Structures are given as C-alpha cells and as structure tokens.
Amino acid sequence: MAVRLLQPLLLLVANVAFSLGHNIQNTPTPNVSYFGTMHLTFGDFLIVGNTPTGSPIITATQAGNITGPDFEGQLALPAGDWAWVDSTNHIHIDGRYQFKLTDGSIIYVQATGVSPATGSETDLPTKMYLRPSFLTGAEKYFYMNYMVSTALVRRNGLDLTLDIWEVTWPDVQR
Ligand SMILES: *[C@@H]1O[C@H](CO)[C@@H](O)[C@H](O)[C@H]1NC(C)=O
Numbered sequence: 001m002a003v004r005l006l007q008p009l010l011l012l013v014a015n016v017a018f019s020l021g022h023n024i025q026n027t028p029t030p031n032v033s034y035f036g037t038m039h040l041t042f043g044d045f046l047i048v049g050n051t052p053t054g055s056p057i058i059t060a061t062q063a064g065n066i067t068g069p070d071f072e073g074q075l076a077l078p079a080g081d082w083a084w085v086d087s088t089n090h091i092h093i094d095g096r097y098q099f100k101l102t103d104g105s106i107i108y109v110q111a112t113g114v115s116p117a118t119g120s121e122t123d124l125p126t127k128m129y130l131r132p133s134f135l136t137g138a139e140k141y142f143y144m145n146y147m148v149s150t151a152l153v154r155r156n157g158l159d160l161t162l163d164i165w166e167v168t169w170p171d172v173q174r
C-alpha cells in the first residue's frame with residue numbers, strides 16, 4: 001500500500017526534476033506539413049472472435065483514392081485492413097493498399113496504428129490515428145520511401161478519410 005501511494009509522488013518528483021534539468025526551449029518542434037488525403041471504403045467485416053491475442057476483424061477495402069498537391073491516384077486491388085481489439089480496448093490496425101497514380105506510378109502503402117476502441121467489435125472509432133509508410137520505385141515520388149508521416153483518420157460508416165501529414169525537422173529540407 002505504501003509503495004502504491006509513493007509511486008505517483010515519485011513520478012511527480014521525477015517529472016519536475018526532468019523539466020528543470022531539460023530546457024524545453026532547446027527542444028526542436030517538428031515541422032508538420034500537409035501531404036495528402038486518402039479515401040477508403042471498407043467492405044463487410046469478418047469477425048474472427050475472441051482469440052488469446054485479441055479479437056481480430058478483417059475487411060477487404062473495396063475502393064479508394066489518394067490525392068495530394070502533385071499526385072492523384074485510384075486504389076488498385078487487392079487491399080485490406082486487419083485490425084484487432086486488445087484486452088485494454090484499444091484497436092490495432094494494419095492496412096495495406098496500393099494506388100495507381102494518373103501517370104502510371106504505383107505507390108504501396110502500409111498504415112499501422114493504435115486508437116482507443118468503442119467497445120463494439122464492428123463499430124470502429126470515428127477518430128483514429130495511423131502511421132502510413134510508402135514504397136515506390138517511381139523516381140518522381142521516391143522521397144515518399146523515406147518520409148515520416150502521420151494520419152488523422154475520420155470514419156463515417158464504412159468510409160474512411162485519412163489526412164496525412166509529413167513530419168520533418170524545422171528549417172531542414174527533406
Ligand atoms: C475520392 O473518393 C472520395 C470518396 O469516395 C470522392 O468523394 C472523391 O471524389 C474521390 N476523388 C478522386 C480524385 O477520385
């Protein structure tokens with residue numbers, strides 16, 4: 001019991017000590033700039049049920065597109081999302097898609113992330129987080145292979161909108 005009471009106090013002391021010793025003003029704030037938007041339409045969910053490692057739900061992505069300041073493309077199948085809700089009611093998503101851009105370039109995207117779940121297996125949260133990563137051999141879009149990005153995801157029924165933001169050092173060209 002004493003340890004349990006002591007723990008928050010120790011954490012508080014450690015936090016204050018860290019803040020005093022660490023000048024936050026010298027910590028660079030990352031530059032976050034808009035990269036593009038991805039639309040996805042999910043199909044019906046396959047419910048695997050309660051397994052020792054969570055409750056997986058799987059869906060084949062039916063349609064989608066990606067648009068950005070200098071690119072536009074449509075989803076090329078196959079594409080899908082594998083998700084599972086863990087014992088702390090957080091949903092882990094692993095989505096895999098590829099897009100064929102209007103100039104013929106293929107961009108492969110894998111998006112993973114964890115978000116608070118709603119408590120219902122098929123009722124995904126309306127706001128989620130994802131960390132997309134991109135792979136392409138197209139020279140024009142080669143920078144995407146090295147890009148650090150994050151996506152804020154909005155869900156409306158089976159339609160998802162991912163607004164993707166690129167994260168870079170401030171004042172450093174990518
Ligand atoms: C992308 O999909 C969304 C949702 O279906 C649609 O509103 C939008 O017009 C589409 N954009 C393109 C460029 O295909």
Ligand SMILES: *[C@@H]1O[C@H](CO)[C@@H](O)[C@H](O)[C@H]1NC(C)=O
Nearest residue numbers: 031032033168169170171172
């Ligand atoms: C942030 O990134 C954008 C897009 O690359 C760039 O135009 C801008 O100058 C950057 N700002 C800083 C403070 O680095």
